[in-house]
Amino acid sequence: MMASQETARSRAKRAQIQRGATRVFLAGGFAGATTDAIAKAAGVSKQTLYVYYRTKEQLMVDVLDTLLSRLNRDHAVLDAERPTGSLSELRETLTTLACEVLQALTDSDYLALARVIIADSPQVPEIGRLWAQTITGGVRPIVAELLERARDHEVIGAVDVEAATRMFVGGVLTYILPDGIVATAGKPVAAPPRERVERLVDLFLRAVSTD
């Protein structure tokens, strides 16, 4: 039996710790998370915590890294080839994309994740690097690619794709930010009704349509 081997057992324990730690970190950030609370939430002794992670900081970085990777996987799904062959197809694609993103942001813990990253990046610099690597890319390139494809097929005019992307993504995000990111006691943010998104898309299409 070798030492420092990643057995099935140890992998499971590590995952168990991650799950508990995720809950605690998302709820209260770095400062608000005590190692006792994490151990309890994970159903693990504090000692074991320190067998798998050298410090609380290292544990947090690992948790955020995992969450951001998962989020990236989800984005990859969003990236799946979407039809942009005609104007009505593009309209449908953009509307659905926007609704999915808004839904994901309001449904899941992504807003809490963003809040924690924003809150703790000054104290835990590694977090800022994670953000830059995974999020800064974000939804924007996906939309930009869609628009470029549509432009190449002359579904939309020869517009400035970068500006168009910013307008669309920014417009959609105003439904969640800035209010969603600040914790206002007990008032969860809701995604706007599809109808609103449709009106936004329609307006957007006026800007990029061939005249």
Added chain:
Amino acid sequence: MMASQETARSRAKRAQIQRGATRVFLAGGFAGATTDAIAKAAGVSKQTLYVYYRTKEQLMVDVLDTLLSRLNRDHAVLDAERPTGSLSELRETLTTLACEVLQALTDSDYLALARVIIADSPQVPEIGRLWAQTITGGVRPIVAELLERARDHEVIGAVDVEAATRMFVGGVLTYILPDGIVATAGKPVAAPPRERVERLVDLFLRAVSTD
């Protein structure tokens, strides 16, 4: 001599404390700010701190309240009647407005302020309330008013003003967010060159123009 009177002297001391505390809070948030550091930064004894404020939390709320009020005053300046009588006037107005907002956000401590509010609103609920009261209004109503005026004068078409406002404001803000809000060591965000903003405005005007 009455007790609990707000003399000139006490007003000055309170302001002195606020200035020091502002620096420390913006730099490190609630958890990162020690009362010793605040006292030192303000050039005041710790004791005096507690004469003017009952707790660290109360001090922070006061500091943020002051900063947000000041920010609101600045917005009031932005709100000053701007010409929207013709399409070229509207273009100029929107471009200038966007540039000013971006400049203010990158120049000043507003990004740090936003970061602190986002970071600490879960722990200090009063902060969330301040945010909701002052920021949630924000730039959006100003732009909405501009657009309504322009629409009434038939400078732009009968568009959905709410959607249009979101598209414009959101598009502008993508230049600062999300990257500006996360502390990435030593890389300050810069406002985009005016030319970029102009292209965004032009695209926007295509969306809202009378056909």
Added chain:
DNA sequence: CACATATCAAACTGAACAGTACGGTTTGGT
């Protein structure tokens, strides 16, 4: 000057908390 009020520096108190030590218990392989 006498007296009150404001301020200061420094030391103290009590609580919270990261990380460790320890002795007992479970688990899984052989």
Added chain:
DNA sequence: ACCAAACCGTACTGTTCAGTTTGATATGTG
């Protein structure tokens, strides 16, 4: 069954920090 590694609960250590206490000094007022 036997052993070793993994794990558990609890208690401990050292530090950090909000808020207080103390006792001295400055400031201004009648």
